[in-house]
Amino acid sequence: MPLIEARNITIRIPTEDGVVHAARDLSFTVEAGSLFGIAGESGSGKSVLIQAIMGLLPQAEIEGECLFQGQDLLAMTQQELRALRGRHIGMVFQDPLSSLHPYYSIGRQITEVIHTHESVSKDEARRRAADMLEKVGIEDAVARLNDFPHQFSGGMRQRVMIAMALVLQPPLIFADEPTTALDVTVQAQIMDLLKRMSDELGVTIVMITHDLGLLSSVADRVMILYAGHRLEFGPAASVFGTPAHPYTQGLLLSSPGISGPDEALVSIPGRPPSLLATPRGCIFAPRCGQVQEICKTPPPIRRYADGAEALCHFEPEARGPNDDVAIAHTAPAPGTAPLVSIRNLHMTYRIATGFGRKRDLDVIKGIDLDVIRGETLGLVGESGCGKSTLARIVAGLTPATGGQVNFDGTEVSDLTGREWRDLRKRVQIVFQDPYGSLNPRRRVGSIIGAPLKIHGLAQGAALKDEVRRLMGLVGLNPEHYNRFPNEFSGGQRQRIGIARALALKPDLMIFDEPVSALDVSIQAQILNLIKELQAELNLTSLFISHDLTVVRHMCDRIAVMNMGRIIELEEADAIFANPREEYTRTLLAASHVPPRPVEPDHRQLIASEPQQGAM
């Protein structure tokens, strides 16, 4: 008997703007002892689904049934659910810092679960908490019981969360993006831990994630959600190997690791629909490359012999790499003079540690680096390695505390106010957060035109024309000149940011994690745009990312940073083929790329039945 049997779950959440249809007619089963993956982009309703099932979203209207060990969770009272939560079903959330109570010691937070569900002595509860902490890999567990969450690192905090979820050894754990807030190497450790716990304790894990690469490496069965619809469901091998839905196929192909460096990425055009809308036909039709007339009617569920089920009228067509767009980007010839030359760079912050004590924090510890004219140099490393600080120093936004940065013959550190302003025309940054980097109170035209205005380069009609040209260049509709940023999607906002940075025709563009806040299908659109602009405008770029696959796709050379130092600097292919440093190898091993989907040889369709309760 499966541990979870969910049938026709539909979730509606009334909000001020209308009813959000967070899930429509979702059915799935989870076998005991397996790892079940729920994948989807932001807004697909994956987190809402789990929280609603667990009764943590009482404002949600939920229909259908969800049998857990034979009992229907959706028919339970809050009291009955409460008895299950923590004892029979544990939960792990995305951000371990905000998910742990800042004012209670972790010992108290863990023993609280025990005391809530069992009557045991204080000492016994503490002993069990310490045991569990030890199991999840926290050293000196007994002493650390008295520590507070802020005294742990991100990965350790997530271990604490996992210990808290496992301490009563529940048969089931819901893990909602358990590794998303963590660095890749830590991600790998946490995934290993979850897997190990699953094996040792026989826990079933339902994992929600947006990361298909990660999921492909661990899951037994997966469900692909899109705007609250279950587009595909089946064994991991078949979903990732031979996707039965065009959306799954598109998602897998948009991963930058799949395409070669000289290919454009396959992107899914458009953006996900609003959950407020009630579509008549296939939900994915507006973005689907295979769309036909019939897609305006509700698609059937097609069941295949290999266990896959897809909500589509068709089988996906075989699609190779995006061969119609081959980008001719040639790396600069060796010996070209560097545009930027960094020598023995140091950066030390003085930070307050509370109660007036100060401590020095070395962020950059002696870096030598050349950015050669015309190349794209990748800077890769985990959070806190100093890569963003380095970018800000190169851009002249933060003065370094030691060493030289030479930009095309001038020293960046000792510029007069006037020279500094002139440097602004030569270096520009595209920022990470497409929501935070645009002033919400200014119109797009004003945002993109700001640099031209500040430097007195254009006024009136000329300014407007130039802004429209830039908007066209990055693929925005110039008619949207007068709109505010909140009327654009994340991908479009990132285009606005790129247009703004291009306005001054800089010699050097710094891309600071330009796609890390975007969903994978949108990410591919932006990466393609950047590549094309680079080739067309002959840009020199410094491309910063934590994601090795993205950097490999985008860059000629890659510098690997760790703890304020550049530990390895090589041609992109060389680093992947033959990493010299141990740390680089760890990074490589930790980053998961989904397999390139292949066309199934003989795939047998067993049934094609209309969806229940189809609209």
Added chain:
Amino acid sequence: MIVFIAKRLTFGLFVLITLSLFVFFLFFVAPGDPARVVAGDKAPEAQLQQVRENLGLDRPMPEQYLRFVTRAAQGDLGFSYRNRQPVTDLIVRRIPVTVSLVFGGVLFWLSLGVPIGIISARNPGTWKDRLGQVFILLGLSFPTFVLGMLALYTLYFLPRTAGFTLFPPGGYAPLLDNPLKWAWHLALPWATLALVVAAIYARLTRGQLLQVLGEDYIRTARAKGLTERRVVYRHGMRATLTPLVTQLGADIAVLLGGVIVIEQVYGLQGVGALAVQAVQNQDRPIIIGVVMLGGLFIVTTNLIVDLLYAALDPRVR
């Protein structure tokens, strides 16, 4: 931790010195001759001169200030211009009244404001919340003295015209003589003070608790299977405590203002009433003394609040 306390102490001292400079020079540059106030309107010039010498008013300003500060540090605030009594004595005599008022007021308003805020935050949008909101808005809008006059009219005057005494018209009865009488006399002043200030706390508690209840760690607490009561009181209120304590520190000045007005309305002869009378009488040493005492009170409470804050938040510890 020691550095932290030292820093706060230094700042407190800085506040007090600035305050003393402010009041002292305020009166130094002020028009009017203090000697005339002391000696009386018809006093001859020679007598005025004598008074000036006695009070040290003929000395240079910095010297006067230094003398004032050194004496004040020893608890000597000079003599009243009016009745020649030591200012310290005058103030000390009135402190029991004011302390009684503050003590009861704080107790009342915390036990009124915080629960109303919690009830409101636990049931947002319901009639309970509406009622709480009405209480908050009324409390914030009611000028203290209007509320006091209203209370006196309805709870003292109307019953009295009807033939019985529900509450006294005002005044103070010493605690040690008769605790019941003490409380009976102070009941209306306490309630008035509490109603006005409780609104601030109800609003703060409501806002903070609502925000905290939306935090991720509250979701974690629910996911652990805790009862809703435990989620709200153990996890929610624990995180709400810190901003409440901080607010307490910021409100001490408001509290002192309220005390002055309430003493006026209910005819309580406390320190605030002393200050008002001193202003009317141009009795400067008393005004200076009371302002300095108020400053000392605020600085001390703020220090306590800072320490409490550090004790409550493990991240600051």
Added chain:
Amino acid sequence: MGQFQSRNEEMTNEIEEDDGTEDRGPVVVQRSSAALTFRRLARDPASVIAFLFIVALFAFAIGAPLVETWTGHGVITQYRETALSPVGLPVGPNSEFLLGGDQLGRDVLVRIAYGARVSLLVGVMASLIAATIGVTVGMLAGYFGGWVDFVLGRFMDLVMSVPFLLAALALVSVFGPSLPLSVSVIVFFSWTTIGRVIRAETTSLSRREFVQASRSLGAGHGYILLRDILPNLALTIIIYTTMLIPNAIVFEATLSYLGMGIVPPTPSWGGMLAEAGANSIYLVAWWLVLFPGLALLAATLAFNILGDGLRDALDPSARGRAVFRKKKKSEEG
């Protein structure tokens, strides 16, 4: 050129989809947050009533001379024959003196009308000045940080550590009561509330990437403060200024009540209440407390309701959760 073509194709795809009216509707929140705020506000009847009341109050204050003409009673004229009883006590509300007469035989209604002028003038003026100072100081401290923040922050702490009513008493005892002094005192002790809020918001805004982006484009500090940060503070400033007004009105009334605000015989609500309180005359002439007290309460209440409504409209999270908890309730009970 071929590649460029294909990109445009792909993009037009996105744009068309974007413009497709079918998919739009409630999809994207089209309104700017200011428009949204006022739309929410308009849906809150209490706020609308409060706003209308404030408008009426301003009309009442401006039209005070009309009230004078209409009743035929001068504002400081004493009607000893008609407004005082033979034993010298004030008469209650009647057809000639709609809200009664006071202890000197003056018309309470006319005095309330003129008192509204003082209250609104002091309330609005003091709040505007205090807001201007608070916003300036808060923005400078929050944006520049470092020693600027240290100095300005300590200064704000200092002002907040002063027992303000006592200090106001000391000032009045030296300079004598007057309207400008009242306004100055209120301003000096109320700009810190808004200053602190603005400082905190500016600090967080300064860390936003769009400010860094502006810096990297070469914008100067003035440009960033005025073009990037100030527009984002607009709603906060409106809300907190609205909330300063009732406090300033109460502050002024309190000063007048303690005999340290507006000098009689100029009417002010606080002064009228003080006169009613003197010798406890209000115990026999309730209208002397009720009407000015009611006027005072209604005015502060209206501004507070409006301020609250504005704040809720700006941050509807408190209301949004209403539904959520309502349901929770049913299982608790």
